[in-house]
Amino acid sequence: MIDLLLGLQWGDEGKGKIVDVLTKNYDIIARFQGGPNAGHTLIFDGNKHVLHTIPSGIFHERAINVVGNGVVIDPVIFKKELDNLAEYNIDFKTKLLISRKAHIILPTHRLLDAASEKMKGKLKIGSTLKGIGPTYMDKTGRNGLRIGDLEMSDWKDRYKALTKKHLNMIKFYDVELDFDLETLEKEFSAAVEALKELTFIDSEEYINQALSKGKSILAEGAQGSLLDIDFGTYPFVTSSNTTAAGACTGLGVAPNKIGKVFGIFKAYTTRVGSGPFPSELFDEDGARMAKVGHEFGATTGRPRRCGWLDLIALKYAVQINGVTQLMMMKGDVLSGFDTLKACTSYTYKGEDIFHFPYNIEEDNVKVNYTEFEGWQEDLTAMTASDQLPKNLNDYIAFIEDFVNVKVTVVSVGPDRKQTIMV
Numbered sequence: 001m002i003d004l005l006l007g008l009q010w011g012d013e014g015k016g017k018i019v020d021v022l023t024k025n026y027d028i029i030a031r032f033q034g035g036p037n038a039g040h041t042l043i044f045d046g047n048k049h050v051l052h053t054i055p056s057g058i059f060h061e062r063a064i065n066v067v068g069n070g071v072v073i074d075p076v077i078f079k080k081e082l083d084n085l086a087e088y089n090i091d092f093k094t095k096l097l098i099s100r101k102a103h104i105i106l107p108t109h110r111l112l113d114a115a116s117e118k119m120k121g122k123l124k125i126g127s128t129l130k131g132i133g134p135t136y137m138d139k140t141g142r143n144g145l146r147i148g149d150l151e152m153s154d155w156k157d158r159y160k161a162l163t164k165k166h167l168n169m170i171k172f173y174d175v176e177l178d179f180d181l182e183t184l185e186k187e188f189s190a191a192v193e194a195l196k197e198l199t200f201i202d203s204e205e206y207i208n209q210a211l212s213k214g215k216s217i218l219a220e221g222a223q224g225s226l227l228d229i230d231f232g233t234y235p236f237v238t239s240s241n242t243t244a245a246g247a248c249t250g251l252g253v254a255p256n257k258i259g260k261v262f263g264i265f266k267a268y269t270t271r272v273g274s275g276p277f278p279s280e281l282f283d284e285d286g287a288r289m290a291k292v293g294h295e296f297g298a299t300t301g302r303p304r305r306c307g308w309l310d311l312i313a314l315k316y317a318v319q320i321n322g323v324t325q326l327m328m329m330k331g332d333v334l335s336g337f338d339t340l341k342a343c344t345s346y347t348y349k350g351e352d353i354f355h356f357p358y359n360i361e362e363d364n365v366k367v368n369y370t371e372f373e374g375w376q377e378d379l380t381a382m383t384a385s386d387q388l389p390k391n392l393n394d395y396i397a398f399i400e401d402f403v404n405v406k407v408t409v410v411s412v413g414p415d416r417k418q419t420i421m422v
Helices: 015-025 075-084 107-123 132-140 147-151 155-173 181-195 203-212 244-251 284-292 311-321 390-403
Strands: 002-007 028-031 040-044 047-051 064-067 096-099 199-201 217-220 258-266 269-271 305-307 325-329 339-348 351-353 365-373 407-411 419-421
Touching (some): 002 015, 002 244, 015 040, 015 258, 015 407, 028 203, 096 203, 107 181, 147 199, 203 217, 203 244, 258 311, 311 339, 311 390, 325 390, 365 390
Parallel strands (some): 028 064, 325 407
Antiparallel strands (some): 407 419
């Protein structure tokens, strides 16, 4: 069976840390969707690492790391990640495997992303401008280039044909866009050559053979469930399936091969970029969460919007993913609040509802809260569940009852060691 690890909110839940913590239990860590718009932060031994495409098990000597077919890869960003890890003497040739079916982000994909967002003006969706959306558009439009194409004799011809098409599309957008394609392509070409030094695999065959041999596999998701292209807050979403179903299509495994589904959520809620956010705070409490939680995007550095935990949204994410275990992150950030709140129903078009509706824009949705007593204790030095404050345990118990899934991990700080198994 293959276990899954997913974010249950709008991303930034702390998936990288938990993958790093869990990797010791697995032979293979496999990333199944998304691109370098994801930023997975790992902190251990006094060092901070931010990964964008490389799976979060890369620092463990035993684990094989697979970039699956559902991922889109920017060679330039990928090479920078490899360069940043050079000092750790990792054998990338054997420890980092890339699916031939993964799609490639071209320099012109990023230009298309910028042109599209610029044309939307005030209606922009908050893209990270990494070229993710245009790359997935080429994938579904059957125009894309894949890692396996790098091994083809006519790779350069394929590249030139798609680039020419992109440049014509950019003209169509009719916006001011300043770029030097020659410089971008030079950097891209050098990165492609570095990428070709790695091992390309038919990943669906590799993963299924590993399963048949009894290897343990953890599938690592990126972004969060509320950013799923189908089930997220569309159109303010990412361009891939971030939910459990995405692991099947992003790695080539059958649904009956899925085992445990680990769902990660913050003790409160955050969101980067545009889009509806019913429990968002605009007061001192929200500002305090942002400051204490260091709520800035790992990839973009953009400040994250903060709000109380939305249990309606969390229950929805648990449902569509089939979550079997919950992992609560950043409980330490809420230390010192006299009172906590959690959204336990919406008033939707004048009626109280307990499910996640089609539209959660503020014109349609008002949040209704349940209040809890806070805790004053500093959690960051705690190492066992029996040390956790009673009010925190009461908060956790309420969450468990509401979504009908147990919390098995409580994170009390960013470091690998600040992780309590409940």
